[in-house]
Structure formats: structure tokens, C-alpha cells
């Protein structure tokens with residue numbers, strides 16, 4: 557079985573990204589490349605990382621009007637990412653436009669509520685109610701719009717899976733029990749997220765900031781077996 561563990565390769569340094577990816581490749585199921593890497597290296601950088609031979613999760617969190625997002629997704633199609641993110645808050649038509657413009661081999665997943673936010677933040681961004689309610693609402697919108705799944709925290713994934721049994725659930729903001737939270741606020745362990753129904757586990761700094769990233773990835777992978 558391929559590993560659900562994707563490493564978030566968050567660096568603007570191409571050589572470092574490639575060295576990290578090569579080091580952890582035996583222990584992970586894919587590479588997530590996001591705004592930091594894409595802003596520095598664009599499509600050629602993604603192609604260089606695809607040479608590692610692992611599925612690519614292109615995390616650009618697109619959020620704009622439907623026409624713009626649809627055309628951006630079409631422009632990214634030659635990169636054939638396995639997974640591509642958009643923001644669920646862009647609305648039903650935007651989500652549908654993203655799905656329509658993507659190759660069948662690309663899973664479109666919609667970010668619900670960033671894992672860096674908690675209950676104290678919700679009123680400041682105009683959300684009444686709690687994180688579970690907001691994730692549930694945007695998960696249902698995403699399902700109805702026809703995308704493949706959502707991004708949520710490990711705290712919400714069990715409820716999302718129950719409501720959408722064949723959905724594809726990406727869970728970032730994961731931390732082994734002893735790891736520093738950094739800016740993550742709704743963190744659970746990788747194992748807990750997997751048990752709760754996650755399809756993909758995204759782990760960045762606990763691997764990439766470790767003195768031995770390969771060993772850190774191996775240790776996390778060992779908890780999933």
C-alpha cells in the first residue's frame with residue numbers, strides 16, 4: 557500500500573528541496589509543494605521535483621472568481637499534479653470551475669478552515685459558531701460542487717468522513733506528541749488523523765526541520781503501520 561504520508565517541502569531553495577525529497581523518499585507517499593516553493597520556482601521547479609518519482613501535491617490554495625480559477629487550473633494541468641488545492645470559501649461555482657478544468661488524474665481538494673486558526677480567530681474572520689460547524693458547512697458545499705474532497709484538521713476529519721464516505725480528506729497541521737506546534741492550532745498526531753479517516757497526512761516542519769529528516773520521516777511512518 558502506498559503511504560498516506562506527504563512531506564510538505566516548504567523552502568524557496570531548489571537544491572534543499574530536492575535533497576530533502578531524495579532523503580525522505582523511501583518513507584513517504586508523496587511531496588507537497590506550496591506557495592513558498594512555487595513562488596520561487598514556478599512550473600520548472602515542479603517538474604524538477606517530479607523527477608524524484610513521487611506523486612506531487614500542488615498546494616496553491618487558489619481563491620478567486622470562477623473564470624480566473626478555472627483558467628489557472630487549466631494552466632497548471634500540464635504539470636499533472638496528483639492533488640491541487642483551492643479554497644472552499646471561493647464558493648460553489650468556483651469549486652465546480654476548478655474541477656471542470658482539471659485533468660481526471662488530479663484530485664481537487666478544497667481548504668475549509670486553515671489549521672492555523674482556532675475558536676478565538678473565528679469571530680475575527682466573520683465566522684459565527686465553531687470550527688466543526690464551519691468545516692462541516694464547507695465540506696458539504698465542496699461535496700455538492702463536485703470536487704474530490706477537502707482539507708481540514710484532524711479534529712474535524714472523522715465527522716467529515718462520516719458525512720462524505722467516499723471523500724478524499726487531506727489533513728495537515730499534524731504533530732508527533734513531542735513536536736513544537738509552531739503556528740498550528742488544531743493539531744493532532746499523524747496516527748490519530750489516520751484513525752479518524754484521513755486519506756493524506758501532510759507533515760512539514762517536524763520532518764524538514766529535524767536534524768535527520770529521513771529518520772524523522774521514518775519514525776512518523778512507523779507510527780502508521
Ligand SMILES: O=C(O)c1cc(=O)[nH]c(=O)n1[C@@H]1O[C@H](COP(=O)(O)O)[C@@H](O)[C@H]1O
Pocket residue numbers: 564566590615617641667669670671672707708728729730738740758759760761762
Ligand atoms: O493546504 C494545506 O496543505 C494546509 C492547509 C491548512 O489548513 N494548514 C496547513 O498547514 N496546510 C499546509 O500544510 C503544511 C503544514 O506544515 P507544517 O506545519 O510545517 O507541518 C504547510 O505547507 C501548510 O501550507
